[in-house]
Amino acid sequence: MKTKLHFLTFALLFAIGIQAQTVSVTSTLPSTIETGDALDFTVDYTTDSNNYNLIVRFYEDNGGTITRYGTDQSFKSIPSNTSGTEVLNINAPLVAASNYIARIFIENSTDYSKFYAADIPFTVTAKVVSVKDTYLFDTDGDLEGWDTGSIGAPNITATVAGGAMVINTGSGSWDVGYVEQTEYKLDPAMHTYLDITYKNLSKPNENNQIELDWITSGTTRSSRVIIPIETSGWNDPMDFTTVTYDLGANPEWAGADATYFRIYVSRAEGGPKSKDIEISSIVFNNPTLSTNNLSANIENVSIYPNPFTDSFSYKFNGDLSDSVSVELFSIVGKKINTNNTFNGNSGIVDTAQLNKGIYLVRISSGKVTETRKLIKK
Incomplete structure (x- = not known):
């Protein structure tokens, strides 16, 4: 839901050589707004010979005690x-249920004198969110609750096409852009591992890391976690690969509110470069069957294709004296089919009955056990 607030007039008038500043505002805010709602502001203005800045600032009203909430939400230069x-969009500014005041003013960019409109009180209620742990981006145009934001002003964009969320971090800025989950939350007791399958089209000296943080409680965000990622070569783009982070090992994850999870794209040398990163899946899962907790002998067996549609194949390197057992599990470790037993070092597993999603397959033969994560498209 987006809420619109229309500023009828910002007028700076001169009369008899005396400067008279007036700011008036008409609000169409509803009586209540949900946490995370975007706010739209349409501002009409007229200025005198001075330059001004248009600023939107929020305050929390705690039983009559007024305290500033966060930093300035909008900062636009208005010429003389x-x-x-001006049409301003403030994305998901308020993440705690409370009573607030919107304070809108213009500020002289030379002497910093301020001229205020009347305060606008409103109430923010908690948004009812569902838990969702798997994002496959298999519907063009559907970001599945992920929205863009920034610290600073990079022109970050995110779109979904061809089975991936394509993130462009903007150009020429040393600030940081991110995608943020604004519709769904997580369960820290269940979701203790994060797997991100990505293809980074940045070159080695460009975007080479992602960062993570989340709401721990109230409006407090966790410390930011930095995770190095692979980049494309100077001449050749990389293929999709998966990076994993152990959320359960982070002391700020246990008991966290786990809302407004952010994935930042940056580079260790400074701000982001204007390059695409494609994310084909984001999965929060339970480590019970995680491939990171099992000994994987990648050279022993190939499992392909990945993603798959109606079937996938496996092939062991070398002859086998034992039969092969194939088991399928949901991403949280629930077994979803009976054992399939095969003879020989290769076979095809029928998956036509499975819904689209992410699965774990465990293939065993004798003392060799492989567990891999597969995606059905």
């Missing part, structure tokens, strides 16, 4: 001797 309209 100009009449015009």
Whole structure:
């Protein structure tokens, strides 16, 4: 839901050589807003010979005690001797249920004098969110609750096409952009591992890390976690690969509110470069059958294709004296089919009955056991 607030007039008038500043505002805010809602502001203005900045600031009203909430939510330069309209969008500014005041003002960019409109009180209620742990981006245009945001002002964009969320981090900025989950939350007791399958089209000196953080309680965000990622070569783009982070080992994850999870794209040398990173899946899972907790002998067996549609194949390197057992599990470790037993070092597993999603397959023969994560498209 987006909420619109229309500023009727920002007028700076001169009369008899005396400067008279007036700021008036008409609000169309509803009586309540949900946490995370975006706020739209349409501002009409007229300025005198001075330059001004248009600033939107929020305050929390705790039983009459007014305290500033966060940093300035919008900062737009307004040129002198100009009449015009600015359309501002503030994405998910309020993440705690409370009573608030929107305070809108113009500030002289030379002497910093401020001229305020009347305060606008409103209430934010907690949004009812569902738990969702798997994001496959298999519907073009559907970001599945992920939205873009920034610290600073990079022109970050995110779209879904061809089975992946494509993130472009903007250009020329040393600030940091991110995608943030604004519709769904997580369960820290269940979701203790994070797997991100990505293809980074950045070159080695460009975007080479992601960072993670989340709401621990109230409006407090966790410390940011830095995870190095692979980049494409100077001449050749990389294939999709998966990076895993053990959330359960982070002391700020246990008992966290686990909302507004963010994935930042950056580079160790500074701000992001304007390159695409494609994410084909984001999965929060239970480590019971995680491939990171099992001894994997990758050279022993090939499992392909991945992603698969109606079937996948396996092939062991070398002859086998024992039969082969194939078991399928959901991403949280629930067994979803009976054992399939095969003879020989290769076979095809029928998966036509499975829904689209992410699965764990465990293939065993004698003393060799392989567990891999597969995606059905």
